[in-house]
Amino acid sequence: MALRAALRSRSGLSGLLSQRSSCSSDIRMCVSPLLVPQERNYSTPPKIRVEFDQSTGVAVMHMQSPPVNSLSLDFLTELCISVEKLEMDKSCRGLIITSAQPKVFSAGLDITEMYGKSPEHCGAFWRSVQEMWLKLYGSNMVTIAAINGSSPAGGCLMAMTCDYRIMADNPRYNIGLNETQLGIVAPFW
């Protein structure tokens, strides 16, 4: 993949790193410690798989939550913890986020998290959404969304919080903020 080849070259990565260094310190201050780690259910397979290449300093995060990588509370919690772990490893300078699912990068917020749930659950869910984008947007790593499938609504939000987006050239793949069609408006935060 051309993207990975570019990132493997040290000069390519340092170029990207220098482009973002001007704003990263300000952004860091915006990160809120809202995420309360959920207990990991070890009976289910991980929804996030991370491959870190020490020689390049680049990690690839594969979203692997069938069928469509919808952003559930568990998924978001796992994603945030993975980003946090990479963030703490100073040798990790770049992060590529991509999907292990065919045709879909992420279907956005998991609709089942927003129907028939208690106010407490909804609160925890929306906090995890906020935590996800703050973590990615405020990351000191160079973040890249390698969008290899459709990415509506929250999937688009996730991609937008990365420093760079590269999307597979396929007319069947859609991306955009369509959530108002579902009657969903992002709450004020």
Ligand SMILES: CC/C=C\CC(=O)SCCNC(=O)CCNC(=O)[C@H](O)C(C)(C)COP(=O)(O)OP(=O)(O)OC[C@H]1O[C@@H](n2cnc3c(N)ncnc32)[C@H](O)[C@@H]1OP(=O)(O)O
């Ligand atoms: C700041 C606020 C930001 C965002 C708000 C939101 O994100 S609201 C969520 C908005 N998301 C959508 O409207 C996406 C709707 N889904 C799709 O457009 C398609 O499913 C998609 C992603 C293009 C994939 O199409 P495909 O034909 O490959 O799959 P299919 O539609 O058959 O779906 C497979 C099963 O996945 C379930 N599913 C799809 N999206 C979601 C979702 N967002 N949350 C939960 N579940 C979702 C779908 O119901 C199918 O389930 P099944 O049991 O197999 O019927």
